[in-house]
Amino acid sequence: MSDRDDIVELDALDRHIIYRLQHDARKTSASTIAEEMDVAASTVRNRINRLEERGVIKGYNLDVDYERAGFQLHTLIICNAEIPEREQLAREALEIDGVVDVQEVMTGSENIHVEVVGSDGDDLSRIGQELDALGLQVVDEDIIRNEYVHPYEGFAPEK
Known part of the structure; x- marks a missing residue:
């Protein structure tokens, strides 16, 4: 069975976490998501860890302005x-x-x-x-x- 065959069921909290982290993972805290979803921050942190462990969240990408960094x-x-x-x-x-x-x-x-x-x-x-x-x-x-x-x-x- 491939990783793609192992589907992870996502509930509303999981989807909201993913959406907010896609929008701006650096400036989005577990506390902010918790307030928006009326759950404890620890619940959000646990869900993020679970999503990472299950391979749904595979990483956090840095947005680089290569031209400003000298790579024209x-x-x-x-x-x-x-x-x-x-x-x-x-x-x-x-x-x-x-x-x-x-x-x-x-x-x-x-x-x-x-x-x-x-x-x-x-x-x-x-x-x-x-x-x-x-x-x-x-x-x-x-x-x-x-x-x-x-x-x-x-x-x-x-x-």
Whole structure:
């Protein structure tokens, strides 16, 4: 059985916790969520721990302004991988210096999306060559200007 087959049933409190943490995990306290849901802060902390242990909450991502940090080239590299090798190649791509995110796409030929950062064109060339050496075919490269995220509305509280 894979991790995806082990479905965790979420109640209203679990969904609210996830929604609030997706919105801004850094500035959202267990106490704030507890007040909103009329439960004890310890209940919220226990639920967060359980959601983490069960793999529903897999981590907390930092939103970095790469340009301000001196990495002018924040780029999305679209690759193609043979289906039987796709997952392994995606995991290996994540190990390349400068790669910050890899997504496996289930449909189409452009089935690996690799987000990279670099300070100059040489960085991007090196990363492209390393992706090619892994066996990924680079199909396209797009410079990312901004990225916007939003919590999944399916976890939003009932209105």
